[in-house]
Amino acid sequence: MTETIPDAAPDLDFDLKVLPKVSLHDHLDGGLRPATIIELAEAAGHTLPSTDPVALGEWFRESADSGSLVRYLETFDHTIAVMQTKEGLFRVAKEFVEDLADDGVVYGEVRWAPEQHLQKGLSLDEVVEAVQAGLEAGVDAVAETGRDIQVGQLITAMRHADRSQEIAELAVRHRNNGAVGFDIAGAEDGFLPSRFKDAFTYLAQHNFPATVHAGEAAGLESIQSALVDGRALRLGHGVRIAEDVTIEFEEDEGADADEVDDTIGMVTLGELASWVRDRGIALEICPSSNLQTGAIAGFGEGIESHPLDMLYQLGFNVTINTDNRLMSGVTLTDEFELLVETFDYDLDDLLELTLNAAEAAFLPLEEKEALVEYINEAYSDLG
Ligand SMILES: [Zn+2]
DSSP, X not given: OOOXXXXXXXXXXXXXXXXXXXXXXXXXXXXXXXXXXXXXXXHXXXXXXXXXXXXXXXXXXXXXXXXXXXXXXHHHHHXXXXXXXHHHHHHHHHHHHHHHHHTTEEEEEEEEXXXXXXXXXXXXXXXXHHHHHHHHHHHHHHHHTTOOOEXXXXXXXXXXXSOHHXXXXXXXXXXXXXXXXXXXXXXXXXXXXXXXXXXXXXXHHTTOOBEEEESSSSOHHHHHHHHHTSOOXXXXXXXXXXXXXXXXXXOOTTSOGGGOOGGGEEEEEOHHHHHHHHTTOEEEEOHHHHHHHTXXXXXXXXXXXXXXXXXXXXXXXXXXXXXXXXXXXXXXXXXXXXXXXXXXXXXXXXXXXXXXXXXXXXXXXXXXXXXXXXXXXXXXXXX
16 A cells, blocks of 8 residues: 655645745854855966865865864855855855845855954955845846845854954944944854944944854854843854753653653753843754754754744744755755754744734834834735
């Protein structure tokens, strides 16, 4: 007898690409097209591990998946190497927007660290302007195909470097020219946000919003510092906030121990987890990336042990993102599909996760409301 496996989610039996999406955590230097890297590298005289687009794409994914941090970081050497000229930055930014639009993204925030793009003599302001010009050209190119997308830059400072004040000033200087927020990235462990306190204070004094990578490679202390010293309005990943959530399962005598589920678990939130949940601090969760980098290793093996579902069920403000589309070999559509397969999410769940992201966007209220309305309408047309 042939067994037919029922479709886990029959109402999602269509290409999830058509769903309008909001992307809040996506690195510019982690989302290049392999073919573009090859062309730009040739022009720059930079040697790549492969000059075949398919093989190069695989090399990026394998290196990111290798479990070796050295190999993972090496991938960025190649993308950053081809983003040192105005032309390179423009092209990468333009294609980034086109690729987001092809994935159904209607609003995206693009994060990148200008200080990493000065190797050929460009200034911080010049690189921000080149990326902004590319983003705008991408928006125009998308509009020509009859679609709409809006994008903003998250100007990022590198944690291991010492330029955070300068970068914070750069971000504020470009607030009317595409910069919508600030972030710090790079080695989290050992580089607490408190090290960049002055920069964060400067941003706060200028009422300029920050999201902070925290709770990925380091735990609760890093999240606490992101919120207190960084005044983070969102957390980049933030997934390890789950370490401050305790669930005790009561043994129900007579019931099969294997059948105990979380409905009879006793949930306790620590003060930090309560703050993050109750204040609605958005968590920029990147499922595949979290698995690759070991951010969720403490919760078990495999994507099914990702605490995002537990956090979502408990009412945390969970948003879904890609982090580095090239290295992880994913799109936001892929991440949605992964959640549908792993956690049985339906259209209502995907809508809620998308609205969470829209409401956490670094946009003025009126624009946020328009975005929310657009998403709600698109979903109701599907339903
Ligand atoms: Zn990131």
